[in-house]
Amino acid sequence: DIVMTQTPLSSPVTLGQSASISCRSSQSLVHSNGNTYLSWLQQRPGQPPRLLIYKISNRFSGVPDRFSGSGAGTDFTLKISRVEAEDVGIYYCMQATQFPPTFGGGTKVEI
Amino acid sequence: EVQLLESGGDLVQPGGSLRLSCAASGGTFSSYSMTWVRQAPGKGLDWVSSIYGSGVNTYYADSVKGRFTISRDNSKNTLYMQMNSLRADDTAIYYCAKGSCNNGVCSLDYWGQGTLVTVSS
Numbered sequence: 746d747i748v749m750t751q752t753p754l755s756s757p758v759t760l761g762q763s764a765s766i767s768c769r770s771s772q773s774l775v776h777s778n779g780n781t782y783l784s785w786l787q788q789r790p791g792q793p794p795r796l797l798i799y800k801i802s803n804r805f806s807g808v809p810d811r812f813s814g815s816g817a818g819t820d821f822t823l824k825i826s827r828v829e830a831e832d833v834g835i836y837y838c839m840q841a842t843q844f845p846p847t848f849g850g851g852t853k854v855e856i
Numbered sequence: 857e858v859q860l861l862e863s864g865g866d867l868v869q870p871g872g873s874l875r876l877s878c879a880a881s882g883g884t885f886s887s888y889s890m891t892w893v894r895q896a897p898g899k900g901l902d903w904v905s906s907i908y909g910s911g912v913n914t915y916y917a918d919s920v921k922g923r924f925t926i927s928r929d930n931s932k933n934t935l936y937m938q939m940n941s942l943r944a945d946d947t948a949i950y951y952c953a954k955g956s957c958n959n960g961v962c963s964l965d966y967w968g969q970g971t972l973v974t975v976s977s
Contacts, residue, residue, distance in 0.1 A: 784963040786901075793951055793970050794893075794901065799963035806857075837901055841961040844915050846891070848901040 747772050747840050751849035758828045758854060766823045766852045768838035773818050775842070782841040785814055785823045788851075789834040797836075798823065830856060858882040858966040860952050865971030872942050872975070878935040878952030878968055886910070886930040889955030891964060892937050894948035894973075904950070905937065909958040920946075942975045949973075 748771040758764045766785075774781045785798040796805045798814035801821060811826045825832055833856060838849040864876040878890070892904040905926040906915045914926050925938040935952050949972050953964035 780962075782960075782962050786964070788901075793967040794953075794964075795967065796963060796965045799956065799965070805965060835900075839901075839964070841955075841963060844906075845917055846903045846906070846961050848903070851900045 746845055747774070747843055747847050749838055749840055749847050749849035751836075751838055751852050753852060754850070755853045755855065758825075758832075758856060760830065760856060761827055764825045764828055764832075764854055766825075766836055766838075766854075768816075768821045768823070768849050770819045770821075770840055772843070774840050775818065780842075781817070783814075783816070783821050784839050784841070785812075786837045786839060786848075787832075787834050788837065789831075792834075794837065825854070828854070828856070858954050860954065860966055860968035862950065862952050862968045862971040865950065865973045867974045867976065868942055869977050870943060870975055874939045874942065874973060876937040876939065876950055876952075876971060876973070880933045880935065880954070883954075885928075885933040887958055889957060889959070889961055890926075890928060890935045891953045891955055891961055892926065892935075893951045893953055893964070893967075894946075895951070895970075896945075896948045899948075902948070906955065906961055907935070908960075913959070939973070942973075944975050946973060947975050 786794040788794045802814040835851045891906040949970040954966040956962040
């Protein structure tokens with residue numbers, strides 16, 4: 746199975762400042778079809794997860810442009826610019842390039 | 857926009873069975889894969905099982921293989937998970953999620969609110 750390692754575990758941030766979360770995979774996430782199925786999910790307290798970013802850097806419908814994804818191969822980053830109070834929660838990276846799909850352990854973003 | 861609504865979670869004794877359902881609305885149900893993901897209390901996300909749009913291809917986590925069965929009824933826009941031989945470590949919120957691809961997970965773009973399964977005597 747592909748292991749997804751997220752850092753940091755926790756990220757205290759100041760409102761209006763930026764936050765970055767790193768995700769590293771144990772194998773390349775480039776699929777044989779050329780796509781890289783690395784996505785980022787947000788889980789606010791008491792809520793189900795919500796898709797933010799898919800295929801490394803594509804924002805899902807309705808996601809503010811404060812959220813951006815980057816990376817390639819085995820190293821990926823989620824950046825939250827101008828953090829707002831509603832961004833508090835746990836962020837997960839997920840790979841679906843290879844079965845089984847696997848998740849990172851999560852990064853808690855708190856103000 | 858796709859909406860997903862799970863049901864069927866309950867308190868069950870070890871060794872017991874449950875059937876979870878996930879009703880989908882919006883979109884063409886048969887054109888996308890579906891996945892069950894669970895989250896134990898205070899823990900992270902754990903993939904359980906996926907099924908492709910046609911219902912022919914199914915995949916399971918090793919921890920549930922042989923005990924859980926995923927299925928779908930495309931005529932009813934509903935996903936199911938039959939859970940047998942339940943164990944205490946199956947206790948979790950179970951989410952159904954829509955895959956963005958038909959023959960693959962790709963990404964999980966819509967999630968239900970979840971249904972709680974508690975396995976305890």
